[in-house]
Amino acid sequence: MEVTFERGVYLPELDLWLDSLRKREFGLISHAHSDHTARHAEPVLTPNTRLLLSDYLKRSNPITLEYGDSLDRGEYALTLYPAGHCLGSAQALITSKSTGERLLYTGDFKSRPSPINEPLLPVECDTLVIESTYGKPEYVFPAEKTVLENACQTLRMWLSRGERPVVQGWRLGKAQEIMHHLLSQGFELVVEDSIFQVAETYQEAGVTFPGEFSCLNGHWSEGQVLVCPPGHKKSREMNLAFGKRYMELTGWASGRGGRRWGRRGDASLAYSDHADFNDLVEYVKKVSPKQVYTVNGFPDLAAHLRTLGYPAVHLDGKKGSKDNGGFQMKLV
Numbered sequence: 001m002e003v004t005f006e007r008g009v010y011l012p013e014l015d016l017w018l019d020s021l022r023k024r025e026f027g028l029i030s031h032a033h034s035d036h037t038a039r040h041a042e043p044v045l046t047p048n049t050r051l052l053l054s055d056y057l058k059r060s061n062p063i064t065l066e067y068g069d070s071l072d073r074g075e076y077a078l079t080l081y082p083a084g085h086c087l088g089s090a091q092a093l094i095t096s097k098s099t100g101e102r103l104l105y106t107g108d109f110k111s112r113p114s115p116i117n118e119p120l121l122p123v124e125c126d127t128l129v130i131e132s133t134y135g136k137p138e139y140v141f142p143a144e145k146t147v148l149e150n151a152c153q154t155l156r157m158w159l160s161r162g163e164r165p166v167v168q169g170w171r172l173g174k175a176q177e178i179m180h181h182l183l184s185q186g187f188e189l190v191v192e193d194s195i196f197q198v199a200e201t202y203q204e205a206g207v208t209f210p211g212e213f214s215c216l217n218g219h220w221s222e223g224q225v226l227v228c229p230p231g232h233k234k235s236r237e238m239n240l241a242f243g244k245r246y247m248e249l250t251g252w253a254s255g256r257g258g259r260r261w262g263r264r265g266d267a268s269l270a271y272s273d274h275a276d277f278n279d280l281v282e283y284v285k286k287v288s289p290k291q292v293y294t295v296n297g298f299p300d301l302a303a304h305l306r307t308l309g310y311p312a313v314h315l316d317g318k319k320g321s322k323d324n325g326g327f328q329m330k331l332v
Contacts, residue, residue, distance in 0.1 A: 001096065001103050001127060003293050005315035009105060009129055011094065014076050018092060018105045018129070028078070029053070030107030031089035032172060044071060046080055048088030048205050052172065052198070067118070083109040084120035085273055086173030087202055093123055103127040104287060110272070111279045112144055115180045116207045117173075128289035132314070133274045135294055135301030138255050141276040147269050151247065152185050154267050155225055163243040164222070168230045168250075168265070171195045174273045175227055176202050178249060182225060183211035190214045190221070192228035251276065277301070284310060 004010045008020030008027075017027035019036040029037050029045040032052035039056065044063045065071055067090070070079045076094050083089040085108040094103045104125035111120050141147075151167075158165045167182070169175040175195040182189060189211070191199065196215040203209070220226055220241060230248065248265035251272030275283065280301055284292060292312040294302045299314035306312050 001094070001101060003103075003127070003129055003315065005293075005295050005317045007317065009295060009315075011103070014073075014094070014096075016073075016076070016078075016094065019107060028092050028105070030083065030092065030105070031086055033086070033108070033170075036107065044078060044080075046088040046090050049090070050088075051205055052088060052201055067121075081121045081123050082118035083107050084112075084114060084117050085110050086117060087176075087205055087207065089117070089173075091121075091123060093125065101126045103129065104289075105129040106131050106283075108133065108273075109275055109283075111275050111283060114177055114273075115184075116176055116202065122283065122286040124287050126290050127293070128284065128287055128291070129293045129295060130280065130284065130301075131274075132280060132294040132297030132299075132301040134251055134272070134276050135280055135297040135299075136255070137277050137300060137304070139251060139277050141251060141254050141270045141272060144271065147249075147271045148181050151249065151267075151269055151271070152182070152187075154247065155182075155187065158245045159223060159225075162222075163245045164220070164241045165225045166244055166246045167225060167227050168246060168248045169195075169227060170273075171229045172198050174249070174271075175199075175229070176207070177273060178271075179213060179227055180209055182227070183209055183213065186211075188221075188224045190216050190219075190224045190226050192216050192226070195227055195229065281305070281308075 001011050001013055007022055009018040017024045019030050020027050021038055023038045024040045026042045027040045029043045032049050039060055042061050042063055044065055047064050050062050050064050065080050067080055067082055070077045076096050079093045080090040083091045092105045102125040104123050108131050109120055155165045167178055169178045171194045176199055191213055193215060245266045247267045249269050249271035251270055251274055253268040254270035292305055292310050294314045302312040302314040
């Protein structure tokens with residue numbers, strides 16, 4: 001199958017869009033993060049992704065697909081599998097009925113265990129379209145147990161000094177993972193409003209948190225750790241609080257310089273809801289593709305995969321880009 005990229009992955013032979021950022025008549029939404037969604041007329045998504053996007057898609061006609069179930073689209077069948085990235089996140093396997101070719105689109109994924117997400121399921125394929133957010137060799141994350149132990153030690157130190165810890169994490173997915181980890185270690189949590197609302201949706205989907213947490217819309221008491229999105233400093237409760245200390249948990253902390261997005265952080269630790277460079281390479285080996293396309297990240301991953309013998313091309317939607325023009329791949 002031919003694969004192109006233009007604000008989303010497109011399979012022209014099947015007229016199928018995967019995570020298009022423009023509204024389409026029909027297309028896959030792999031998970032509920034805004035950089036992978038659009039208000040398609042008929043989006044295909046998992047039940048939990050539909051739950052998270054219920055307001056966003058209220059004028060659409062979603063097609064809900066459970067993990068492992070297949071949707072017959074005439075020329076092809078579409079099957080979703082867990083991606084481990086956030087609640088409801090899915091990989092999509094597209095199987096051509098005429099040729100039998102199996103194309104797997106990963107969407108964003110995480111291979112390391114999560115206490116609240118459906119675990120990633122490797123799916124063998126002929127063609128692999130893989131997200132390469134951290135597709136650069138410098139982005140190799142430490143063991144999560146070590147990162148979380150360091151985070152908890154730092155937070156306890158700040159609290160012992162009477163300071164007000166603020167832990168930053170994206171409102172959907174990473175924030176709820178952070179909440180689960182901190183609650184399991186006995187921290188008292190208050191969370192920003194949008195994170196609180198998403199956490200309630202997680203609970204509606206059956207996720208259990210190991211402790212109680214309150215919403216910042218109420219009161220931020222001394223001794224509580226605040227969990228909020230990056231850059232959230234405008235609320236009244238935060239403005240009135242003195243002695244704040246900021247901790248950012250982000251995969252970008254593992255790269256050179258450690259502050260790719262210029263966030264403020266008194267502590268910056270490498271924790272992510274994505275796969276790191278080594279995880280990406282290992283996943284390619286597990287699913288044994290005959291050809292690979294990388295998207296939404298760095299071209300370094302494709303270049304490295306070619307040294308391992310995989311026909312690989314990075315698609316970035318830019319005509320005449322170095323990687324696209326420098327390697328010609330025979331399509332299956």
